[in-house]
Amino acid sequence: xxxxTVSFVFNGGGxxxxxxxxxxxxxxxxxxxxxxxxVAIYAYCATYxxxxxxxxxxxxxxxxLAALITFLFFPISYSxxxxxxxxxxxxxxxxxxxxxxxxxxxxxxxxxxxxGMRAEGGAGNAIPFATVTCLGxxxxxxxxxxxxxRAKGLLIPAAVAGTIAILFSGTRIIWLAIPIAGIxxxxxxxRSLGGANVGRMLR
Numbered sequence: 001x002x003x004x005t006v007s008f009v010f011n012g013g014g015x016x017x018x019x020x021x022x023x024x025x026x027x028x029x030x031x032x033x034x035x036x037x038x039v040a041i042y043a044y045c046a047t048y049x050x051x052x053x054x055x056x057x058x059x060x061x062x063x064x065l066a067a068l069i070t071f072l073f074f075p076i077s078y079s080x081x082x083x084x085x086x087x088x089x090x091x092x093x094x095x096x097x098x099x100x101x102x103x104x105x106x107x108x109x110x111x112x113x114x115x116g117m118r119a120e121g122g123a124g125n126a127i128p129f130a131t132v133t134c135l136g137x138x139x140x141x142x143x144x145x146x147x148x149x150r151a152k153g154l155l156i157p158a159a160v161a162g163t164i165a166i167l168f169s170g171t172r173i174i175w176l177a178i179p180i181a182g183i184x185x186x187x188x189x190x191r192s193l194g195g196a197n198v199g200r201m202l203r
Contacts, residue, residue, distance in 0.1 A: 007070055010070060014077045017076045017079060020080065021079060026079050026083070027079065029079045029082040030075075034075060034078050034082070038074060038078075041072075041074050045071050048068060087148065094149045097137075098154055098155055101133065101158040101159060101161050102161050102162075104129070104161070104165040107121045118170045119165055119170075120169065121165075127174075129165075129169055129171075130166045130174040131177075133162050133165050134162075134177055134181065136162050137162040137166070140162065141156075141182065141185045142189065144156055145185065145186070163178060
């Protein structure tokens with residue numbers, strides 16, 4: 001929703017974490033979830049770099065490759081995040097996703113109806129706007145099904161609002177991603193899909 005502002009804050013936090021680790025005010029925290037995420041993220045970065053080299057476009061792609069720094073900061077930033085209790089961190093992510101979905105909906109309506117353009121939020125590009133909003137929608141669904149957040153009554157409306165924002169973006173590939181990712185979230189949280197549990201989730 002906020003576009004490059006988020007990247008600026010995240011990268012700034014990554015640099016701050018590097019300083020904290022260098023000063024030994026934080027320890028480099030390695031656990032299984034962190035390792036799994038780091039392997040996946042670094043594999044993505046390596047693939048991106050190898051594709052650029054294979055196409056003899058390393059120089060031309062340099063400005064785009066610089067964006068990979070954000071991904072490379074993940075294990076370093078995680079060392080700072082991990083001092084927070086996991087449940088608290090998960091609730092923060094769910095609430096932030098809820099706020100992002102509502103914000104994306106408002107921006108999408110303004111841009112689509114008032115400005116006559118595809119919804120692109122503050123990203124300046126409809127594709128990353130839709131991609132990140134889709135992640136927010138899935139986090140809201142997961143939060144509602146898992147019961148980790150007390151504000152359950154707002155999570156489903158937020159997911160719907162985010163989905164509408166994605167439709168306004170006109171990003172068809174994300175239209176396809178929504179049902180696929182949504183089914184994955186439902187399968188993972190299938191134990192929460194009993195009639196009584198669904199009723200509690202909607203209240």
